[in-house]
Amino acid sequence: MLVTCNKELQKFFDEIICQVKTWLMDMSIEKLVVVIKEVATNVVVERWQFDIDSDKTVTKDTKREVSNKQIQDGIRSVIRQITASVTFLPLLEKPCCFDILVYTDKGLEVPTTWGETGPHFIYNPEEVRLKSFTTTIHKVSAAVAFKKCD
Amino acid sequence: MAAMSNHSLEQAMSVALNLGGTPTRRQVDRRPVLEQQVAGGIVNSSIMLAKTPSKTQQSSVGVMSSSKKTPSAKTPKSAGKRKTPNKGSKTPGGGDRFIPSRVGTQLEAAHYKLCTQTTPSAEAWAMLSPSQQQYRQVMNENLNGEVLSNKIISFNQKPPQPPDGYQNNLKVLYSCGKQCSSQKKKVRYIPQMPERILDAPDILDDYYLSLASWSSQNILAVALGGSVYLWNATTGDITLLMELDSSSADYISCINWTADGHHIAVGLSSGNVELWHPLEQKKLRTMTGHAARVGSLSWNSHILSSGCRTGAIHHHDVRVAEHQVGALLGHTQEVCGLQWSPGGNFLASGGNDNLLNIWRSDPGSNLTGSNSLYSFNHHQAAVKALAWCPWQPNVLASGGGTADRHIRFWNCNNGVSLSAVDTRSQVCALLWSPEYREIISGHGFTHNQLTIWKYPAMSKVAELTGHTARVLHMCLSPDGSTVVSAGADETLRLWKCFAVDEEAKKMKAKATQKEDRSALRLHMR
Numbered sequence: 001m002l003v004t005c006n007k008e009l010q011k012f013f014d015e016i017i018c019q020v021k022t023w024l025m026d027m028s029i030e031k032l033v034v035v036i037k038e039v040a041t042n043v044v045v046e047r048w049q050f051d052i053d054s055d056k057t058v059t060k061d062t063k064r065e066v067s068n069k070q071i072q073d074g075i076r077s078v079i080r081q082i083t084a085s086v087t088f089l090p091l092l093e094k095p096c097c098f099d100i101l102v103y104t105d106k107g108l109e110v111p112t113t114w115g116e117t118g119p120h121f122i123y124n125p126e127e128v129r130l131k132s133f134t135t136t137i138h139k140v141s142a143a144v145a146f147k148k149c150d
Numbered sequence: 151m152a153a154m155s156n157h158s159l160e161q162a163m164s165v166a167l168n169l170g171g172t173p174t175r176r177q178v179d180r181r182p183v184l185e186q187q188v189a190g191g192i193v194n195s196s197i198m199l200a201k202t203p204s205k206t207q208q209s210s211v212g213v214m215s216s217s218k219k220t221p222s223a224k225t226p227k228s229a230g231k232r233k234t235p236n237k238g239s240k241t242p243g244g245g246d247r248f249i250p251s252r253v254g255t256q257l258e259a260a261h262y263k264l265c266t267q268t269t270p271s272a273e274a275w276a277m278l279s280p281s282q283q284q285y286r287q288v289m290n291e292n293l294n295g296e297v298l299s300n301k302i303i304s305f306n307q308k309p310p311q312p313p314d315g316y317q318n319n320l321k322v323l324y325s326c327g328k329q330c331s332s333q334k335k336k337v338r339y340i341p342q343m344p345e346r347i348l349d350a351p352d353i354l355d356d357y358y359l360s361l362a363s364w365s366s367q368n369i370l371a372v373a374l375g376g377s378v379y380l381w382n383a384t385t386g387d388i389t390l391l392m393e394l395d396s397s398s399a400d401y402i403s404c405i406n407w408t409a410d411g412h413h414i415a416v417g418l419s420s421g422n423v424e425l426w427h428p429l430e431q432k433k434l435r436t437m438t439g440h441a442a443r444v445g446s447l448s449w450n451s452h453i454l455s456s457g458c459r460t461g462a463i464h465h466h467d468v469r470v471a472e473h474q475v476g477a478l479l480g481h482t483q484e485v486c487g488l489q490w491s492p493g494g495n496f497l498a499s500g501g502n503d504n505l506l507n508i509w510r511s512d513p514g515s516n517l518t519g520s521n522s523l524y525s526f527n528h529h530q531a532a533v534k535a536l537a538w539c540p541w542q543p544n545v546l547a548s549g550g551g552t553a554d555r556h557i558r559f560w561n562c563n564n565g566v567s568l569s570a571v572d573t574r575s576q577v578c579a580l581l582w583s584p585e586y587r588e589i590i591s592g593h594g595f596t597h598n599q600l601t602i603w604k605y606p607a608m609s610k611v612a613e614l615t616g617h618t619a620r621v622l623h624m625c626l627s628p629d630g631s632t633v634v635s636a637g638a639d640e641t642l643r644l645w646k647c648f649a650v651d652e653e654a655k656k657m658k659a660k661a662t663q664k665e666d667r668s669a670l671r672l673h674m675r
Contacts, residue, residue, distance in 0.1 A: 012309050031300075039311065100305060116301060
């Protein structure tokens, strides 16, 4: 696991997470994708996809009984799988950068700081499904796609 | 009705454009395009008005679709269709000379889009309105090839770029086990097993020392802890040359034979350099001057150069009483690789500060200084393995440590990096084989192998495995056929990997002789 202490990066994440949080709350988000691409060629080498299945029948008043521990365990197991994925993912030899894509409802008004973009697919990828967890309101299932090793 | 009106309009247009002349072929050919434009104009105008009932809209859609169909039928579609699959079969990557790479294009989705577009739905119709946003939506849809049920957005501000020259630390751990795919067919038979294994108990497992040296008299000297043993490769006799006082913590840090093989220089951890006579087993002289251990030695006729842990390189003239004739201060950390070029023009030194320095030695010039001829900082780890090419006197090969793993080649006449190859393992030693024009490298984690490379192609010829710990030192026998490798597993292994095929050599020599003779005869006539 990497915990960043880069101030610039922290600020970047804070802004994104704050925005994603509001979208999660009004259930307009469907997918969150982290792509890793090579700086020089802009070729996507890894694509981490988190499908968010939200139960739209839920309103502010409905309450679901799921213990915090159960959710945390679910998240933990996904993170564990992600950290363990170094064993099968190809090594990133060249300098890379990442980007975060968000799939939202079609009708959503895009904030000025955000812009539309492509899906950043990988050509001829290898795919591995990871575990999922649910809060009974949001169900998150993770998957990683990566470029096949030559 | 729509078709009729379309036809009359077309006629009117053609008359207007023809300017009274007879319609030429080109104009006839152009007509479908015109037709389409006109149809588009009709559609647009109907939208702009937005008052026409839906029925007429439908009909105008019909016009549009039919007009779209007509040009497609007239264009030589069938020929194009026949050509494309042929091209595809030739280049499996899907590229041609116009679009070299089709990576990222989704042909299936694009095809689906094309097919569904011929009959536009009410929704698609709505998108044809000139509003900028809708136009963008269509573009987005067509480009991404996804049946849009959602928007894909990303934060405009991009994350900070990685710092320049950043290297993944885990690279060492995760990639060294991989086999290089460019393993070529062997050209000759190379025995995979060592010819002989000798025990080397207590050999120090230290990357920065050089503890083995093979003389031109065919005697292999090995330093084991505080003693130097000589192994006569011809007879197999072992003699103990010297032993340090066992009560002191000193050890022997490097040994090196003179070119003629009559004397041996021994560097100690105390900083002293000693000269020994191997036959009489007698110390000839002790040369002091270094403040820390001497990790590397190299002879250039009567000049002995020694590299120290402090980063200093001293030149000793072994003939005179005031032995220290020069000092080179180009390294800030331990000098672990030191090698004079065969002609004595250059001295290469590699240090733990990841630098590779080339020093020039002009006759008559003083040997002191801190400015090297060239200083290469390409290696990302300590540079221990250094070897000058025997047949190209300016070419130097250097190998880096665990974090670097590259073998690099340099032209020291102009200071140019010739090439580099990633070996995926620490490079501890390098040797050239003049017979086969190959280079052999000794490696550490994970396979502890010796790799033979063809130069300059740098294709792998063979890998010799057997050591159970890293290969620290390597020497070539005087006849050039055998390589001895000293490993941290306390063994010396002798590999007969450059065995000379005498018969083939004779034949070759004969052939060249004949050629020479015939050339001579030609000349005489």
